[in-house]
Amino acid sequence: MRSQQRGEIVKRNNKKFIMNMIIVSVVGLITLMIVMFMVISTYIKDEAKGNSVQVEAQVEENNTKVEYSSTILVLVEKITQSDIIGFDIENKTEVSRKISEGTKINDMYGSVMPASQIKPGDIVEVVYQEDKAKVLSISKTSRAKSWKKISGVTVDQSNKQINIGGTAYEYVDDTMIFQSDGNKTNMAFVTPFDVVSIQSVNNVIWSITIDEVAGSIAVTDLPTTKGSLEIDRSRSFKLDEIKGDISVIPGQHKILLQMEGYEIITENITIESGESYEISLKDAKKAYTVINPLVNSGVTNYTIKIGDKTYNKGEEIKLQQGTYKVEAEADGYEPWSKEIVCDKETYNLYVSFIQKPTPSESPDATGETNTVLNNTQTITLNTNPIGAKVYVNGVFKGETPCTVTLINGSYGVIFEKTGYSAYSTTLLLDGSNEQTGYLYDLIAN
Numbered sequence: 459m460r461s462q463q464r465g466e467i468v469k470r471n472n473k474k475f476i477m478n479m480i481i482v483s484v485v486g487l488i489t490l491m492i493v494m495f496m497v498i499s500t501y502i503k504d505e506a507k508g509n510s511v512q513v514e515a516q517v518e519e520n521n522t523k524v525e526y527s528s529t530i531l532v533l534v535e536k537i538t539q540s541d542i543i544g545f546d547i548e549n550k551t552e553v554s555r556k557i558s559e560g561t562k563i564n565d566m567y568g569s570v571m572p573a574s575q576i577k578p579g580d581i582v583e584v585v586y587q588e589d590k591a592k593v594l595s596i597s598k599t600s601r602a603k604s605w606k607k608i609s610g611v612t613v614d615q616s617n618k619q620i621n622i623g624g625t626a627y628e629y630v631d632d633t634m635i636f637q638s639d640g641n642k643t644n645m646a647f648v649t650p651f652d653v654v655s656i657q658s659v660n661n662v663i664w665s666i667t668i669d670e671v672a673g674s675i676a677v678t679d680l681p682t683t684k685g686s687l688e689i690d691r692s693r694s695f696k697l698d699e700i701k702g703d704i705s706v707i708p709g710q711h712k713i714l715l716q717m718e719g720y721e722i723i724t725e726n727i728t729i730e731s732g733e734s735y736e737i738s739l740k741d742a743k744k745a746y747t748v749i750n751p752l753v754n755s756g757v758t759n760y761t762i763k764i765g766d767k768t769y770n771k772g773e774e775i776k777l778q779q780g781t782y783k784v785e786a787e788a789d790g791y792e793p794w795s796k797e798i799v800c801d802k803e804t805y806n807l808y809v810s811f812i813q814k815p816t817p818s819e820s821p822d823a824t825g826e827t828n829t830v831l832n833n834t835q836t837i838t839l840n841t842n843p844i845g846a847k848v849y850v851n852g853v854f855k856g857e858t859p860c861t862v863t864l865i866n867g868s869y870g871v872i873f874e875k876t877g878y879s880a881y882s883t884t885l886l887l888d889g890s891n892e893q894t895g896y897l898y899d900l901i902a903n
Contacts, residue, residue, distance in 0.1 A: 673729035747800035810870025
């Protein structure tokens with residue numbers, strides 16, 4: 459009996475334990491779920507708050523990146539590490555912008571370069587932020603056309619045009635002209651003999667930089683003004699027309715100076731930018747010509763007068779080069795004269811004396827004696843080939859075939875034709891020869 463009662467008590471206790479365990483488990487589960495709900499709720503709130511902060515930060519970041527910039531085409535007047543000053547070509551206004559450490563300086567291909575490579579007169583593209591007055595970048599533009607260190611440029615100020623290699627370009631009042639040191643000058647100082655660099659946009663010249671100023675040549679102590687000065691075989695000046703210095707492009711030049719009566723002067727010279735090179739002729743050497751008289755045969759004695767000096771046959775004649783009148787005389791012959799130009803070391807002087815006519819006497823109706831001159835001949839002078847100039851005793855008579863009438867006597871005849879050697883001969887007319895035509899063969903040079 460007692461044993462049965464103890465069994466029932468144990469069963470009741472076990473049942474109660476189980477119920478307690480179930481209750482505890484349910485309470486624990488509910489508690490756990492509440493805790494989990496609270497944790498999840500807190501996490502969701504923190505996440506939402508974090509997302510809100512991130513969105514705000516992103517919006518702020520995006521707002522920072524939305525910055526507006528402008529690009530202008532600037533003709534540079536001055537540039538330093540902190541400023542760029544120039545002229546806005548498209549908007550026709552002056553500009554001045556600050557340069558910061560973050561400003562990019564590029565060439566026209568986008569490569570980085572130092573600011574010192576940008577010079578006054580360059581045309582650049584400037585990108586900047588208007589609201590912050592901040593220059594983002596400066597780069598040389600590909601929109602500008604450049605000519606580097608050229609000469610021969612001419613300026614037509616009346617029509618506001620600049621001629622470069624035969625092509626005329628317009629310039630404007632805002633066009634800037636710079637010296638090599640960057641200082642500004644004006645268009646009146648640009649000459650064809652300066653070495654210049656030029657930049658244009660849309661065929662309008664905006665800047666000219668005078669890289670090298672023209673040099674000059676001064677010719678002094680001229681012993682004579684008869685002659686010429688030649689520079690580089692392309693420019694020639696008569697000495698009597700030179701007024702002041704002669705402008706030239708800086709660099710090397712070949713000088714050829716010829717003066718009547720003086721030796722030819724040749725010189726290679728180098729003229730620096732802005733230099734005046736003096737050619738002094740106080741020590742110019744006189745040039746002389748030896749005269750070689752060629753007198754027609756039969757004349758045994760003669761005299762030659764040049765200026766105020768008379769030379770006898772066989773006497774040396776040496777003259778300072780120049781232009782002279784020569785007179786010659788011989789017994790029984792007509793006086794002879796000619797103007798000659800002595801510009802070489804020797805000069806062959808062809809003297810053709812003409813015999814004085816011998817009169818024949820015949821009585822007239824009164825019984826008196828008259829002098830009858832019947833001693834002329836008409837002849838034709840010709841050459842092979844034809845077309846040679848004919849000189850008889852130094853007097854031009856025409857071109858071959860040439861017909862002349864001459865008094866009997868001895869004549870010096872010269873034939874000259876381009877491309878052929880001059881031919882000279884002595885022609886004797888005495889009436890004994892009935893020949894009326896003479897042909898001479900010319901020898902090609």
